[in-house]
Amino acid sequence: MTRFFVEPENLDQDEVILTGENAAHGKVLRLKPGEQVLICDGQGRECLCTVVDVDAKEISLQVTQRKESDTEPAVQVSVYMAFPKADKLEHVIQKATELGAYEIVAFPSARCVSKPDDKSLKKKLERWQKIAASAAEQSGRGRIPQVVVLPSYSAALERGAQADLPMIFYENERATTLHMALTERGFRTAALLTGPEGGLEEGEVRKAMDAGFRVCTLGKRILRCETAPLCALSAVMYAAGEF
Numbered sequence: 001m002t003r004f005f006v007e008p009e010n011l012d013q014d015e016v017i018l019t020g021e022n023a024a025h026g027k028v029l030r031l032k033p034g035e036q037v038l039i040c041d042g043q044g045r046e047c048l049c050t051v052v053d054v055d056a057k058e059i060s061l062q063v064t065q066r067k068e069s070d071t072e073p074a075v076q077v078s079v080y081m082a083f084p085k086a087d088k089l090e091h092v093i094q095k096a097t098e099l100g101a102y103e104i105v106a107f108p109s110a111r112c113v114s115k116p117d118d119k120s121l122k123k124k125l126e127r128w129q130k131i132a133a134s135a136a137e138q139s140g141r142g143r144i145p146q147v148v149v150l151p152s153y154s155a156a157l158e159r160g161a162q163a164d165l166p167m168i169f170y171e172n173e174r175a176t177t178l179h180m181a182l183t184e185r186g187f188r189t190a191a192l193l194t195g196p197e198g199g200l201e202e203g204e205v206r207k208a209m210d211a212g213f214r215v216c217t218l219g220k221r222i223l224r225c226e227t228a229p230l231c232a233l234s235a236v237m238y239a240a241g242e243f
Contacts, residue, residue: 001038002029003137008041016049018059026059042144044069069142075240076102079229080160080193082109088226093128097135097145099233100242105148107156111198125149153204157211160191168193168208169228170200173217181214182239190236194228
């Protein structure tokens with residue numbers, strides 16, 4: 001069923017008017033009176049609606065049922081990724097959204113080649129959030145993951161350590177596998193932290209351990225920086241019973 005994301009206050013009304021990009025998208029789909037669509041507030045609530053009228057600039061909908069989204073994972077998994085080069089973060093945002101990530105958090109680390117300044121970050125963040133919104137709509141999510149940018153590696157550790165299960169993935173770790181970490185205790189929230197193309201420095205890993213992160217390996221092979229977070233996220237979702 002076609003879904004549209006609207007401002008949260010629209011879900012409190014009995015009639016919803018789609019305008020702008022939503023209306024344009026509806027016309028591309030050739031929506032007609034009597035058809036049903038879903039509108040979502042991007043925060044987990046949604047309404048089943050019936051198309052009442054379609055005109056040149058807007059589409060009128062009548063709300064028939066309100067409910068909580070049934071497509072959101074029971075666990076909240078945050079993906080923490082050090083700034084990569086080029087458009088790799090865009091790829092991770094899109095795929096992590098499809099896989100059910102609660103949020104995507106970007107931050108600088110010692111070996112980051114890409115270190116965008118405040119001016120470019122503002123534009124990038126707007127684009128990244130649009131990518132998340134588009135992926136959420138396409139994949140049937142009831143919530144749009146927030147894309148968050150932090151100013152430092154220390155800030156990422158402090159924030160991520162608040163999760164029930166904070167994990168950092170390091171290619172030189174040999175003892176603890178992701179499977180081991182996931183089966184040791186239950187969790188409702190998880191933070192998955194990965195490095196940039198050059199990986200994380202040993203000192204950064206020690207700092208993460210001191211902050212409460214569990215250091216894990218993702219196997220015997222070296223994964224690209226855009227592969228590692230998606231691999232870890234998929235494994236966590238599987239362990240949580242989402243697949």
